[in-house]
Amino acid sequence: MAHDERVYKNPHDFNPDRYEAGEPFPVGNFGFGRRVCVGRFLADNSVWITVATMLSVLRFCKKMSSDGKPIEPRVRFTNGGTWYVDSPCL
Template sequence: MKDIEAGTAQPSFMKSHWERFKENEKSGRAHDMTVADIKGATGAVFIAGGNSTWSTVLSCMLFLTKYPEVQRRVQQEIDAVVGTDRLPDFDDRPNLRYLERFVNEVMRMLPLNPLVIPHRSLEDDVYNGMFIPKGSVIFANTKAMTSNPAVYANPDVFDPDRYERGEPYPQGNFGFGRRKCPGNFLALASVYIFVATLMATFDLEKVIGSDGLPIEPREGVSIGLGG
């Protein structure tokens, strides 16, 4: 806020809405958003964009740790495509096919927003013989879609190679239709470069418990927003 008032802030969602708020205030026009609305919307944009990307990265780290054989294949592909004298960049992305399959399998096994954002039907509709009245709140069950045995063979098995056999990439992780997450491609690009760089430089291993045995990672999600 201090930077905005001082005129030194970079263009942003918050800056544009705050400046419009102040202009309305000076001219006596009615506000279309309250200060609380602006703060809430800005916080939602920041948390939704950052938290979902980081949570996907954490999910990738979990599965890389849980399945060391998968981790080795990711690393071997990076070594073969990129070499060992530089870090991966975005030009390498089209050639890191196993890494792409791995990230998609993580999102299939553990969709971070299993019911995505609810929609409301604009008109009466019928789907598979089921009548949906106008105004109904619609939840898209992404977890059910990505675990459908009619689409995915052995859906409870973590298998990045399923996509090479022709099974479809998961749909719905970023929502559907006009309200689909606008940060879809930025998020996937961020996950790609982080995981590729991580696997080019580090090995992930299971934590050793007090009994001297490795602790087996368990996947799962909780309700709420947070890092």
């Protein structure tokens, strides 16, 4: 595409200044269509399989106290955009 001799003078030479001289700007130089991640389906499926496996194998629950009652975690927010769970385990 960018090597069309009818459009560009010396098309095989690397010369970025050729666009300053009034030659047409290459519209299709970098392919057609929008850019998408080629591994997006692999990433989605990998995350789904990981979460599904964790949910089927592990038991997620609150920590129990010595008398068998669940311990309610205290959540403290910070100004860093993240949250921190105040836990004696950490």
